[in-house]
Amino acid sequence: MRSLGPELERLVELLAKLPGLGPRSARRAALYLLKRADGLMLPLAESLKVAAERIAPCARCGNLDTMSPCSLCAVPNRDDSLLCVVEEVADLWALERAGAFRGRYHVLGGALSALDGVRPEDLRLAGLIERVKTGAVREVILALGATIDGQTTAHYVTDQLTGLGVRVTRLAQGLPFGAELNVMDDGTLMAAFAARRDM
Amino acid sequence: MRSLGPELERLVELLAKLPGLGPRSARRAALYLLKRADGLMLPLAESLKVAAERIAPCARCGNLDTMSPCSLCAVPNRDDSLLCVVEEVADLWALERAGAFRGRYHVLGGALSALDGVRPEDLRLAGLIERVKTGAVREVILALGATIDGQTTAHYVTDQLTGLGVRVTRLAQGLPFGAELNVMDDGTLMAAFAARRDM
Known part of the structure; x- marks a missing residue:
């Protein structure tokens, strides 16, 4: 060149x-x-x-914004009792685009990964526990990836939150919207069967 | 968002x-x-x-560079008797990467197109004729796209250069390197047949 x-x-x-x-x-x-x-x-x-x-990470939730606390933390009309934990800011954006959630967020900054060498101290976990301890949070929703690392992280975070008097939930797993069965992987099909519901 | x-x-x-x-x-x-x-x-x-x-277009050839004439026009060790006409700077880059050519270039800035409203005066044509008239050019190689617009442009440029005492050639058409016949379009197959050569 x-x-x-x-x-x-x-x-x-x-x-x-x-x-x-x-x-x-x-x-x-x-x-x-x-x-x-x-x-x-x-x-x-x-x-x-x-x-x-x-633009820098919000000191409270890890979202990217010109303000800290960020606009999502600062805005008054969101539910302080619901705290949605995501891996990355991109996940937060996706949920906001979907309008799926009107509570607060906490961005971990990744997922635990033995392969990539991501340890608990590499994630925004201390801040999460602090928020749960001191805030008005009643339910922590783990909106983590349906991946090995995401689910490992979900279990680790659940352990950390045990005894803090807060409900811990995770997103449902199953067929994605519009999916055809013949293109789905076995894990998704098994999860969708196991979590089947009455019509 | x-x-x-x-x-x-x-x-x-x-x-x-x-x-x-x-x-x-x-x-x-x-x-x-x-x-x-x-x-x-x-x-x-x-x-x-x-x-x-x-970075701006070279006043002589239309290549993009911080200098004008550009480094390809200014460098001494290229053949002034060969002038390769391309549609876009990207085409020039591709030929340079391939090391296919050691003469000079002329970038038209596009191809004639009735659909996109590109007329002769929108292209760097006057400069090309000027270079052929005043320079040491013996052969103009039209390295234009094997498209309707590219070939229309090739014929138009050939007309413009007629009578200037210069040889006008165009790139060969045929199967691209590594191509399988069953994925090639009819036009390419016909061109490849028509231009077939002895082994």
């Missing part, structure tokens, strides 16, 4: 680090941006800078 | 405009970036700004 020049090479290299972009699509994105220097490229540069400088 | 806050919403919105990223992957990219504010996000912001401000 000796024809690109150092500035363009560096841009392509940085863009290629984004999830979803490889070297090829990074080059395409760089060209697309260069054709829109004022309309997209400079605004994106500025937006990245502003976001990098102003 | 009311939970994102205006800075993050704007970042996701701008990222989603990149080719290859939709709203979902833009959110994922934004989170990925926020976890790497100093290591990736700020360097990317700076790189975008530098590239937007310094």
Whole structure:
């Protein structure tokens, strides 16, 4: 790629680090941006800078925001008695988009993983226990991934919360909306059978 | 997406405009970036700004570079008698990566298209004719897309160059390297048959 020049090479290299972009699509994105220097490229540069400088994890819940406590922690019209524990901010966003929940959140920052070397002290667990101890929480909803790591984390968190006088629940498992049986994995089918309900 | 806050919403919105990223992957990219504010996000912001401000089309060939004439026009060890005409800078990059060509380039900036309303005056055609008239060019190689628009453009450019005492060639058409016949389209198969060669 000796024809690109150092500035363009560096841009392509940085863009290629984004999830979803490889070297090829990074080059395409760089060209697309260069054709829109004022309309997209400079605004994106500025937006990245502003976001990098102003957005940080909320000290209470771990959500990303320019304020701490974040807007979801600060807003008054949410139910303080319900606390939804998620692995990542992206999970919180997904639940908010779905409008599935009107309580408060707690973002662990990942899931326990022997493989990836994620230990309890790497997660936002102390803050969770503190919130349950001192807050008005009646129910902790573990909205963790239906994965080995997610379920390991769910059991670990449940243990940690035992004796604190709080109900601990987890999301239902079963067929996803719109799923056809013949494309589902065995684990999902077994869980869906085991949790079957009367019509 | 009311939970994102205006800075993050704007970042996701701008990222989603990149080719290859939709709203979902833009959110994922934004989170990925926020976890790497100093290591990736700020360097990317700076790189975008530098590239937007310094990189512009070469006045001679249309390649993108910080210099004009660009490094490919300025470098001495390329063959001035061969001029390769491409639609886009991305095509030039592809040929350079392949090491397919050691002459000079001319980037038209697109292909003629009735559908997209691209007319001859929208392309870098006057510059091409000027280069052929005044330069040392002996052969113009039309490395244009094997598409309706690409071939229309090839014929138009050939007409424009007629009488200028220059040989005009185009790239061969046929099966791409590694292709299986059963996945190729009829046009390619017909072209490959028509241009068949002795073993």
